[in-house]
Amino acid sequence: MKTLLVILCVATVAYADERCESMGGTCQLDSLACVNGHYRSGLCSGGADRRCCVPSIYCGDVQVITRAQWEARDPISKSTMPTPVDLSFIHHTAGNSCYNIDDCCAQMRSIQNYHMNDNGWNDIGYSFLIGEDGNAYEGRGWGVEGAHTSGYNDVSHGMSFMGTYMSRLPNTAAMDACYDLLQCGKDEGFITRFGHCIQGHRDAGTTSCPGDALYNDMQSWPEYC
Structure with a gap:
């Protein structure tokens, strides 16, 4: 039963993070640097401090x-x-x-x-x-x-x-x-x-x-x- 709950929990987190991943981002704690990117809110599972680090794309400047x-x-x-x-x-x-x-x-x-x-x-x-x-x-x-x-x-x-x-x-x-x-x-x-x-x-x-x-x-x- 415990194994099943762990699997379900992991699957739920992965599904909740899909919006972030679909735009090439990574869900992480925002206390970490979002290297070469910017943070977006509301795209990751977990607390408000777990946000999507999205890579920045530039057109010139x-x-x-x-x-x-x-x-x-x-x-x-x-x-x-x-x-x-x-x-x-x-x-x-x-x-x-x-x-x-x-x-x-x-x-x-x-x-x-x-x-x-x-x-x-x-x-x-x-x-x-x-x-x-x-x-x-x-x-x-x-x-x-x-x-x-x-x-x-x-x-x-x-x-x-x-x-x-x-x-x-x-x-x-x-x-x-x-x-x-x-x-x-x-x-x-x-x-x-x-x-x-x-x-x-x-x-x-x-x-x-x-x-x-x-x-x-x-x-x-x-x-x-």
């Missing part, structure tokens, strides 16, 4: 939280587009801001559910999203046709700040993450190095996106056109 790491749903379908592209659109989600990885991951899942369940889209609409924690979150990713800017989804990437930026700018961490992500796109060959044009969502349609404060600021960006 910006940390990218992958689809697996924020626990994205599988897309219904996806279409690739030719790269490099010479056009990128800046958006805001017009929702709440987030300031840590756990909250931003929850926000990503909520946005994806809204886009797929309510809008009827194949996946989350944006190429990448940016949190005020200073991280970029993989949406559809590089070179995949999005659902962010009508008429331009197959020739551009769409970067969206999580939050509402009508009366204020995203914080410095988020703004730097956006600049770094765009530079990484160039370095990796997904965005043209020369002649690249950045526009706000409202430049392509009747919308308040990406918010008055952000839109006014981005007009001073070197690549705004």
Whole structure:
């Protein structure tokens, strides 16, 4: 009987740790260093001090939280587009801001559910999203046709700040993450190095996106056109 209980206990722990392991992480006490990674809560069995050490992935100078790491749903379908592209659109989600990885991951899942369940889209609409924690979150990713800017989804990437930026700018961490992500796109060959044009969502349609404060600021960006 004792042997059976031990086996059941081990199996239960292994099952409870699967969410962490599915994103390439390791469950461990957070008193230990998470070498070359970051901690995520709520993904491991045991007490609150046993957390998931997830490896960090960088695109140039910006940390990218992958689809697996924020626990994205599988897309219904996806279409690739030719790269490099010479056009990128800046958006805001017009929702709440987030300031840590756990909250931003929850926000990503909520946005994806809204886009797929309510809008009827194949996946989350944006190429990448940016949190005020200073991280970029993989949406559809590089070179995949999005659902962010009508008429331009197959020739551009769409970067969206999580939050509402009508009366204020995203914080410095988020703004730097956006600049770094765009530079990484160039370095990796997904965005043209020369002649690249950045526009706000409202430049392509009747919308308040990406918010008055952000839109006014981005007009001073070197690549705004």
